[in-house]
Structures are given as C-alpha cells and as structure tokens.
Amino acid sequence: ETAINAAQKLASRHLSGSPGLQRAVARGVPVLAICAGMQVFGEWFMVSDGTRAPGLGLLDVTTSPQATRSIGELVFTPQLAGLAKPLTGFENHMGATVLGADAAPLGRVTSGVGNGVPAGEPARSGGPVEGVVQGSMIATYAHGPVLARNPELADLLLRRALGVNSLPSVEVPAVEQLRRERIAAARR
Numbered sequence: 001e002t003a004i005n006a007a008q009k010l011a012s013r014h015l016s017g018s019p020g021l022q023r024a025v026a027r028g029v030p031v032l033a034i035c036a037g038m039q040v041f042g043e044w045f046m047v048s049d050g051t052r053a054p055g056l057g058l059l060d061v062t063t064s065p066q067a068t069r070s071i072g073e074l075v076f077t078p079q080l081a082g083l084a085k086p087l088t089g090f091e092n093h094m095g096a097t098v099l100g101a102d103a104a105p106l107g108r109v110t111s112g113v114g115n116g117v118p119a120g121e122p123a124r125s126g127g128p129v130e131g132v133v134q135g136s137m138i139a140t141y142a143h144g145p146v147l148a149r150n151p152e153l154a155d156l157l158l159r160r161a162l163g164v165n166s167l168p169s170v171e172v173p174a175v176e177q178l179r180r181e182r183i184a185a186a187r188r
Contacts, residue, residue, distance in 0.1 A: 004036070005047040012040045015056055025058050028136045030160040034146060038132060038139035039095055041062040059134050060100030062117040069094050071185035074112030074142050076130040082156045085109065087130075088149050088182045089142020097141075099132055106140055108133030111186040114141060126151055136160065149182060151175055 015021055025031060031172075039045040042061035044052040074091040078084070087107055096116035099105060105115070107130045114130030131140035138157070140146060146152040155167055 002048050005053070005099075007037050007076065008040055008045060009053045010035075012053060012055055015040070016054075022056065022058065028029060029186050030157050031058075031137045032157060033059075033137065033139035033145060033146075035091075035093055035141050036097075038141065041137065041139060042097070043100070045095070046055050047171035048063060049084070055149060057084070059137060059139060060115045060137075061097050061132055061166055062100070063097045065094050065117045066096040066113075066118065072112055072114035073182060074109070074114065074181055075111045075112060075186045076107035076112070076128065076142075078153075080107070080138070080156075082159075083152055085150075085152050085179075086183060087142060087146075087153060088179060089140065089144035089146045090141040091141045092143065093141050095141075096133055097132070099129070103132045103134045105129035106138060111183075144182075148175070 021031070021145060033041050036060065038061065040055050042063055043056040043057055044055050045063040046065060047053050058098040069092070071092045072090070074089050076087050078087055090111055091114070096118040098118065099115070109130050114128045131138065151172070159165065165170040178188065
C-alpha cells in the first residue's frame with residue numbers, strides 16, 4: 001500500500017468517526033475538496049492493492065486508477081451557474097473519478113485530463129469532464145492554488161458562505177496575468 005493510499009484511508013476513517021463535516025454539509029455549508037479530498041468524500045476509492053476503501057459518501061462519485069498519471073496544466077469550462085470564465089489549475093493524480101446520478105461535473109475539459117477514464121474503460125461520450133458539484137460541495141483535481149488562480153470560484157464560495165448575492169469588486173492585475181499565462185501554457 002502506498003503512503004498516499006494509507007493517508008487517504010486514515011483521513012476517511014478519522015472523518016467518519018468525527019461527523020462535524022457531514023453535519024456541515026447537511027446544513028448546506030460550502031465545502032471545497034481538492035484531488036484526494038474529492039476521492040475521500042466519494043462513495044469509495046480504489047487503493048493500489050485493488051481493494052475499495054470506503055469514502056465518506058458525501059459525493060456520489062467513485063474513483064479507480066487510470067492507466068497513467070495525469071500531470072500538467074488543466075483548463076476547463078465551468079458548468080456551474082455563477083461561473084463564466086474558464087477555470088485553471090495544475091493536475092497531478094492517478095485517479096479516474098466517475099460521477100453518479102446525484103453528481104454533476106464542475107466543468108468540461110478544454111486542456112488536460114480532468115476526472116479521467118478508469119483503466120480498461122472507453123472514454124465516455126460528451127468529452128472529458130472535470131470535478132464534481134453536489135449540493136453545497138465543489139470538488140476538483142485542479143491544484144494551483146485553485147482559488148488564487150480562479151477568483152470567480154473564490155468569490156462564489158465566499159458569497160455562499162456569507163449568504164450574499166454579491167461582493168465588492170477587487171481588481172488584482174497580477175491574478176489576471178497569472179490566469180492568461182496558465183491558460184496559454186496549457187494550450188502549448
């Protein structure tokens with residue numbers, strides 16, 4: 001068993017025994033999960049020995065290994081109301097996450113892999129998707145840091161957390177420059 005798998009299993013066991021997160025999600029508190037967080041919050045994730053480790057069941061997703069590791073810039077078009085600009089991040093994962101009926105994709109991949117395809121399975125129609133949205137939860141394979149790279153996503157989570165419809169506008173030219181650079185890098 002890899003150290004990563006051991007850490008994921010430990011996190012899942014610990015969070016299952018301390019249900020504060022589950023209660024917060026049930027109340028509609030916004031939650032952002034990145035990479036292994038998406039896997040742990042799902043129904044189950046497969047570990048290196050081929051067994052399924054139970055997740056928290058907060059997201060209707062399952063994760064199996066891909067044939068190869070996904071590493072590189074990731075750009076995707078959001079499918080979530082309130083987000084209009086392309087989302088960007090850096091992905092580095094072996095997981096292929098399949099969405100169940102109660103989960104929706106966070107976006108459609110324009111560059112990179114996103115949720116991936118489980119080893120031995122054909123690609124699904126409609127093109128690759130990235131992340132998951134379910135209730136108050138948003139999950140993604142986009143590291144980056146994802147909120148610094150995607151202020152629109154950060155603002156959406158802040159509005160939800162504060163229960164407001166708008167926030168004062170903050171212009172940070174360096175952030176827009178970073179976004180342009182990362183999107184251009186992904187297209188090379």
